[in-house]
Amino acid sequence: MNEWDNRAAYYRASPTHAEGDDLDQVVAWCEPGPGVTALDVASGGGHVTRRLRELGCVVTSCDLAAGMQPDVVCQAEGLAFADTSFEVVVCRLAVHHFRDPAQAVREMARVSRRLVVIEDTLLLDERVQEAERLRDSTHVSHYSREELLRMLAEAGLRPLAEAELAKRHEMDDWLSATGCAGDTAATVRRLLAHVSSPDERSWTDTKIVLKAEKTERR
Numbered sequence: 487m488n489e490w491d492n493r494a495a496y497y498r499a500s501p502t503h504a505e506g507d508d509l510d511q512v513v514a515w516c517e518p519g520p521g522v523t524a525l526d527v528a529s530g531g532g533h534v535t536r537r538l539r540e541l542g543c544v545v546t547s548c549d550l551a552a553g554m555q556p557d558v559v560c561q562a563e564g565l566a567f568a569d570t571s572f573e574v575v576v577c578r579l580a581v582h583h584f585r586d587p588a589q590a591v592r593e594m595a596r597v598s599r600r601l602v603v604i605e606d607t608l609l610l611d612e613r614v615q616e617a618e619r620l621r622d623s624t625h626v627s628h629y630s631r632e633e634l635l636r637m638l639a640e641a642g643l644r645p646l647a648e649a650e651l652a653k654r655h656e657m658d659d660w661l662s663a664t665g666c667a668g669d670t671a672a673t674v675r676r677l678l679a680h681v682s683s684p685d686e687r688s689w690t691d692t693k694i695v696l697k698a699e700k701t702e703r704r
């Protein structure tokens with residue numbers, strides 16, 4: 487069992503992942519409807535998959551961790567699907583875990599017939615980035631809006647819409663989700679002081695949701 491498999495129950499139950507304006511925005515921009523084919527990349531607890539299925543989409547979920555119980559186990563950087571297999575490809579809150587995010591975005595563009603919808607946390611500053619890495623060894627990097635837009639452009643994707651939404655995290659729950667405790671947790675709290683609530687019980691980041699379409703239909 488890898489680190490991700492151990493977190494499957496957390497991701498399934500986590501309110502941060504299961505609900506929110508950001509999830510609503512991602513779902514709406516997938517243009518869901520009966521029979522629309524969709525691929526949910528790095529599906530985790532399966533919240534995007536569930537919501538799109540409720541709206542009649544035919545969804546395939548994929549994730550590198552078998553413990554997340556996706557339909558297909560594969561890496562985002564090497565999607566196990568033929569070119570143009572899905573009308574929409576969606577990836578929520580996972581790009582910051584990828585070793586090669588640009589390659590993952592190219593793969594999303596390759597297997598999409600039309601739309602790609604991506605949500606991730608926006609890069610704020612190095613204090614937050616360091617806190618994220620200390621709290622979670624699977625955190626690779628956050629990216630700026632410009633870096634994400636460049637990845638889309640290099641993959642042959644044209645932005646259609648973008649939104650930025652604040653997301654609040656309960657500090658204790660967020661730290662315990664990855665077993666972050668003791669001195670490390672104290673350091674993380676200190677690093678996040680500038681984005682924490684006055685009582686330090688929560689902190690807030692910004693999510694960006696990008697909707698893009700392929701510039702060339704294959």
Ligand SMILES: C[S@@+](CC[C@H](N)C(=O)[O-])C[C@H]1O[C@@H](n2cnc3c(N)ncnc32)[C@H](O)[C@@H]1O
Pocket residue numbers: 490497503504527528529530531532533534548549550551554560561562563577578579580583584585
């Ligand atoms: C924060 S969870 C995703 C949350 C989910 N998309 C949602 O909306 O609730 C991150 C997921 O990314 C997966 N993951 C990490 N690196 C990956 C990679 N290179 N390829 C595919 N999946 C990956 C993990 O197994 C985990 O399930």
